[in-house]
Structures are given as structure tokens and as C-alpha cells.
Amino acid sequence: xxxxxxxxxxxxTAILAxxxxxxxxxxxKVAPTTVRIGVIGILAEAGLYVAAERxxxxxxxxxxxxxxxxxxxxxxPGLATGQIDGVGGSFGPxxxxxxxxxxxxxxVAGLNSYIPGWDAGALTIRKELIDNGRVKDWKDLKGxxxxxxxxxxxxxxxxxxxxxAQGGLTFSDVExxxxxFPNMISALKTGGIDAAHTSEPMTTLAVDNKIxxxxxxxxxxxxPGLTVAILxxxxxxxxxxxxxxxxxxxxxxxxxxxxxxALARPDGKAEIAPILMKYTPLKDRSIYDRISFxxxxxxxxxxxxxxxxxxxxxxxxxxxxxxDVSKLVDDRFQKAALKRLGLYxxxxx
Amino acid sequence: xNAKMLNRVLSVVTPALLLLAWEVASRTxxxxxxxxxxxSAIFKEFVVMLESxxxxxxxxxxxxxxxxxxxxxxxxxxxxxxxxxLIPAVSAALKPIIDATFPIPKVGLLPLVIIIxxxxxxxxYAIIAIGVVYLVIINTVSGVRHIExxxxxxxxxxxxxxxxxxxDVALPGALPMxxxxxxxxxxxxxxxxxxxxxxxxxxxxxxxxxxxxQVFEVEKMYxxxxxxxxxxxxxTALLDWLERVMIPWKRV
Numbered sequence: 055x056x057x058x059x060x061x062x063x064x065x066x067t068a069i070l071a072x073x074x075x076x077x078x079x080x081x082x083k084v085a086p087t088t089v090r091i092g093v094i095g096i097l098a099e100a101g102l103y104v105a106a107e108r109x110x111x112x113x114x115x116x117x118x119x120x121x122x123x124x125x126x127x128x129x130x131p132g133l134a135t136g137q138i139d140g141v142g143g144s145f146g147p148x149x150x151x152x153x154x155x156x157x158x159x160x161x162v163a164g165l166n167s168y169i170p171g172w173d174a175g176a177l178t179i180r181k182e183l184i185d186n187g188r189v190k191d192w193k194d195l196k197g198x199x200x201x202x203x204x205x206x207x208x209x210x211x212x213x214x215x216x217x218x219a220q221g222g223l224t225f226s227d228v229e230x231x232x233x234x235f236p237n238m239i240s241a242l243k244t245g246g247i248d249a250a251h252t253s254e255p256m257t258t259l260a261v262d263n264k265i266x267x268x269x270x271x272x273x274x275x276x277x278p279g280l281t282v283a284i285l286x287x288x289x290x291x292x293x294x295x296x297x298x299x300x301x302x303x304x305x306x307x308x309x310x311x312x313x314x315x316a317l318a319r320p321d322g323k324a325e326i327a328p329i330l331m332k333y334t335p336l337k338d339r340s341i342y343d344r345i346s347f348x349x350x351x352x353x354x355x356x357x358x359x360x361x362x363x364x365x366x367x368x369x370x371x372x373x374x375x376x377x378d379v380s381k382l383v384d385d386r387f388q389k390a391a392l393k394r395l396g397l398y399x400x401x402x403x
Numbered sequence: 404x405n406a407k408m409l410n411r412v413l414s415v416v417t418p419a420l421l422l423l424a425w426e427v428a429s430r431t432x433x434x435x436x437x438x439x440x441x442x443s444a445i446f447k448e449f450v451v452m453l454e455s456x457x458x459x460x461x462x463x464x465x466x467x468x469x470x471x472x473x474x475x476x477x478x479x480x481x482x483x484x485x486x487x488x489l490i491p492a493v494s495a496a497l498k499p500i501i502d503a504t505f506p507i508p509k510v511g512l513l514p515l516v517i518i519i520x521x522x523x524x525x526x527x528y529a530i531i532a533i534g535v536v537y538l539v540i541i542n543t544v545s546g547v548r549h550i551e552x553x554x555x556x557x558x559x560x561x562x563x564x565x566x567x568x569x570x571d572v573a574l575p576g577a578l579p580m581x582x583x584x585x586x587x588x589x590x591x592x593x594x595x596x597x598x599x600x601x602x603x604x605x606x607x608x609x610x611x612x613x614x615x616x617q618v619f620e621v622e623k624m625y626x627x628x629x630x631x632x633x634x635x636x637x638x639t640a641l642l643d644w645l646e647r648v649m650i651p652w653k654r655v
Contacts, residue, residue, distance in 0.1 A: 126617065126619075127616050127617055127618070127619045130437075130438075130619060131438055134435065134437065134438070135435075146618070147618045147619075148617060148618045148619040149619075151618060151619040151620060151621075152437075152619045155437045155619070155621065156437050157437055204614070204617065204618075205605075205614055208618075232605060373618075
């Protein structure tokens, strides 16, 4: 009898202990928190998509909805009113203007950085100009028609200021033509423009079609480590539910790390390509074997020096002056995620 | 105060009160001032843009596009409309095509128009002309068909030539309806030019509205919207004047 009682107590203790050490099991049954993130649907957002497909957001109790093309100025009203929780996007004049107007947005983690070896951006030049020897060196960019995506100042003319400076040139040495990104290839083909900063897959498509040459990788003219796509949070995650923000960034960093690890493996592209095919307009599997993939910083770091370079450029070219750009960054979420995950160490690295 | 006077006062006071309410709501943050700038802030930006010449440049180019596109659309619309209204064979040939293609949203045709006419000015003229031509045709046909038979009979009895039937009977008879069509299509022209300039232009009011929104320069965007409204009001007033001059017998 005593033995039975002892066993019963033992079993009950074990059950209670099991319940006590797995509090998250109870949390698992709670309905997932919905997080709405505005995205463009581009390769530079790969870490987010890998995290979604690997189930990392679900594991954090999050139901993530990606809202396509809800970025930049179009997203600000939604962010301000809490209809959108965050966005992926670049640091452009619209963000500086929004912050200056009091829209509460913070840069919380890097989505894509330009580092050597991961040149998803490039200065692309019309093939004819390379074949006939018109362009051999940076200084030969003089007199060319340069494609930019929006009126000055913006990111593509920021890059133009950088690559022209390599040849000692300024804006007065070239002609700017405003061409939206989707029309860049046709503009290069027709001679509407001679050169442009392009990103993948546009660069590879232009090269494949013998329209242009990937002349110089972006790391040769962009500020070192420039964070070109950044995860940004609005008030709903910054103030109302920072714990949700932390879980989101944790899941995202796991996605970025998995992506980094996968691409280091010989068969990694085969695993990553279908994910990107699902979330981006690039549906041709074969192109993934030729493009330069975007670098997703596995610790989510944001290059403040890069932001400063861009901010200074905007402010000195009739754009907004965002002031101290380090104040735009809120690293609470990244730090909390790193506390849980530790710093990234590449397997076998 | 008689009714006419009261109406005049109302037409001035109502917009002024609305602006005042907007100003108060924005300043007291009843509405989000980050997205709904106060009218005073918009006016300040308006003055800056006016002095710099930026506003005038965009307004003039939009006006030029509207004027050329509208003229092409109206002239073509009147000629086709008179022919459809007067000649049964032309009506049989064209009316089904017009009826079938009229409901197509003209903004949706913009990519096709750009392919055919290119990114330059011709595509802007074309999209306005397409928007205008339908409304003018439909109104002209309706105008011709509502001309009292006796006028047409008198013309025929006096052996008026086909050209005279067009110019001396059908055109004046259908003029009130033609002008009504022009008035509606002027509003359509503004909608179309703003859309076209947002998508494929480097200047114009639509371009101004779109690019300033893209970089979140909210006051500038409102100045663009305000100018679109001013253009609409001025062009409508111009057509009202034209109506008074061209059809004095219809003065109400």
C-alpha cells in the first residue's frame, strides 16, 4: 500500500514537474498573434521568407501576413494607425520626412547589406559601350545617360554620386534619366540609358539577354556594409507589444541564419530558390543558379555609418535632413533576439 | 436677402467654413496632422512653390496636355457623333463598337497607349482624347436624335446639301448636348491626365502629386491636389462661358 502510494506520489510529482517545465505548451494553445508586415516582394527580403517557410514565426506564436507593395509612403498611414506593424524597406527621403513629421518608425534589424562577395547590386553598363571600348574605366562614365529610379535625391542617385566620384566625376558630367526599375532593362536595350545601378535579378536578366554588362559590383562604390533593406517597426510593435516585436526579430534572424547556412551548402540554392519563387515575382528556377544572392545579416546588424552617408547626401541635395540617424535605430529587438540566439557562428566556419 | 444673394453667400461661406473646420481639427489634432496638413501650412507651401516657379511649370504643362488632348477628342467626337446621328450606315457600322468599348476604364488603357504612342507627350494627348471622344460622340448623337424632325425636314425640303445639313442643322441643334458632353469630359480629362502623369511623366500636376507623396512631402502633395481642383473649377467656368457664347438661346 505504502509502495503504491509512493509510486502514485511519484507519478503525480512527475506530471506536475512536466507541466512546470513546459509552460510554453500552454502558450502554444493560445491563438497566434497576427503581425502584418509590408514588403516589396524582392530577393533582398529573403530572410523573412525563409523564416516564414521554415515555420520560425509559427514557433514564436506569430501569424505573419506579408502585405505586398505596402512600403514607403504608402505604408506610413497604416503604420501610424497600427493597421500595419512593420515594413521592409530602404532608408530614403520618404522615411526621413516621415520621421521629421512625427511618424513613429524605428529601424530594428538589417534585411540586406552590401558586402563583398554578395554583390546583389551592380553598376550595369550597356554592352555596346563595353564592346566598342567606350567605357573602360570609371572616368569613362563622363557623358553617359545614367538611369535613376526617382527624381533627386533618392537611393539610385546616391549610388550614382558614389560611382561617379570613383572617376573624379560629378552630376554635371552625366545626364540623368528617370526610369522606374521595371523599365531599366528596356531602357538599356533601346539606349534610353547607358548605365544604371541595378539589383538582382535585373542585372542577370540584362546580362543573359546580352543587353548590358555587370561592370562593377556595388561593394566597389557603396559605403562598406551598407544596409540597403531594413526591417522597420511602427508604434504597434515599438510601444504596445514589444514582446511580439522581439519574437518577430528572433524568428527573422533564425530565417536569415538558415538562409546563410543553406547558401553555403552545394545544394543550398535548390532549397532556397523555391521559397523565393513563392514570395517574389522571379518564378524561373534556372535564374537562381546565376544570380548573386542578397546578403541577409545573420545578426540583423544595421550599418549606421552607411545610413549617415545616405542621410548626409539627402540633406546636401535638397532633401530632408534626418539629423542624428543613430536615433532612427532601435536595437532593443535585435539585442533581445541575440540574447536568446547568441551571436551567429557559421557551421564549419 | 433674396434667394440669389443667399446662394452666392452660401457658395462662398460653405467652403470657407469647411477650411476653418479642417484648420481647427488639424491644429487640435482631432485629425492626424501628419497626414492631413492644416490648410494654413498648405497655403504656406503653396506660396513657396508659386514663388519658385515650380507650381506654374507643372500647371502649365498639364494645361497644355489637357488643351491639346481635349481639342483632338472634342473635334473627333463631334464629327463622328454627327455622322453617326445623321447617317444610318455610319451608325450601323460604328455604334456597336462605340457601345462595346465605352465602358472600358480609360486609365486601364494607359499601358497600351504608352506602347503605341511612347512615353512622350503624344501618349498624354492620346489618353485624354480617348476619354473625351466617347462622351462627346454619345452626347452629339443624342443631341442630333433629339432635334425636332421639322428642322431636318425643312433642311431637306430646301435641298440643303449634306454638308449644310451637318453644319447648319445638326450641329446647332445638337450643340447644347455637345457642350454638356464637353463639360463632363473636361472632368474626365483631369482625372486621366493626373493618372497618366503619375505613371509616366516627368512633369505636370499628376507627377507633382505622385512624386511628393512618394517622398512624403505631404504639404506639397496637397498643393498639387489643390491645383487640380483649381484647374477643374477654372476649366468648368471656361466651358460655362463658352456655353453662354455659343448657345445664347439656351440661357436659363
